[in-house]
Amino acid sequence: MKFGYEAKTAFNNMRGGEAEKHYFFEDIKRWIRFIDDWSERIRAANRKLMSTQKVFTEVLRFLKDDALKTIKDPEGGEFTASDFTWVLTVPKSLTDFRKQFIIESAVQAGLVTDATKDKLMFVLESEAALTWCLKLQPDGFITQNHSRDSQDQPAGAAEPDTSWNGTEWICNVWQTNINRF
Incomplete structure (x- = not known):
C-alpha cells in the first residue's frame, strides 16, 4: 500500500483491528543477510508472517513502479522496465544464494524477465558510496x-x-x- 515514511505513518495511525489486517515491515534490507532458503518467512511489526520472497518482490515492484511514474520520456511516451538497466546496491557479504534470491524477486516484480536478467546489476554499497561521493x-x-x-x-x-x-x-x-x- 505504502512505502517508507508514509507506510510507517499510516500503520502507526491505524487502530488495533485495522492494523491486524495489514503487514508492516521495517528494515527490510537487513533481512537479506538472514535468508538461507526459499521458504524463509519474515515477521511484520504486528507479528504476522509473510514469505520473504513476497516482501522483497513487492518492495522491488514498488520501487520500479515509482521510478517509472517519476521518469518522463522527453518525447511524450512512457518508459517500461525493459528500457532500463537496474542497479541494486548490496552488502559485501551477499552470497550467491542471496543474489539469486534477489534476481528471482526482481523477475517476479517485473524489473527484468528471465531473458533480460543481464539488465539487473549488483554494485557493492561501498563502491556506490565512493562513486556518489566522487561525483x-x-x-x-x-x-x-x-x-x-x-x-x-x-x-x-x-x-x-x-x-x-x-x-x-x-x-x-x-x-x-x-x-x-
Whole structure:
C-alpha cells in the first residue's frame, strides 16, 4: 500500500483491528543477510508472517513502479522496465544464494524477465558510496579540518579544503547523504 515514511505513518495511525489486517515491515534490507532458503518467512511489526520472497518482490515492484511514474520520456511516451538497466546496491557479504534470491524477486516484480536478467546489476554499497561521493560537488560538505562556520564564508573568502583525503572523508560524506533521504 505504502512505502517508507508514509507506510510507517499510516500503520502507526491505524487502530488495533485495522492494523491486524495489514503487514508492516521495517528494515527490510537487513533481512537479506538472514535468508538461507526459499521458504524463509519474515515477521511484520504486528507479528504476522509473510514469505520473504513476497516482501522483497513487492518492495522491488514498488520501487520500479515509482521510478517509472517519476521518469518522463522527453518525447511524450512512457518508459517500461525493459528500457532500463537496474542497479541494486548490496552488502559485501551477499552470497550467491542471496543474489539469486534477489534476481528471482526482481523477475517476479517485473524489473527484468528471465531473458533480460543481464539488465539487473549488483554494485557493492561501498563502491556506490565512493562513486556518489566522487561525483558530488564538494561545496557544502564539511571536511575533517573545517567547521560548519567555515563553509559559510562570504564570497571571495578562502575556499575550505575539499580534496579527497581518505576513507574517513568518504564515510563522513556518505553518512551525510544517507541522512538526507
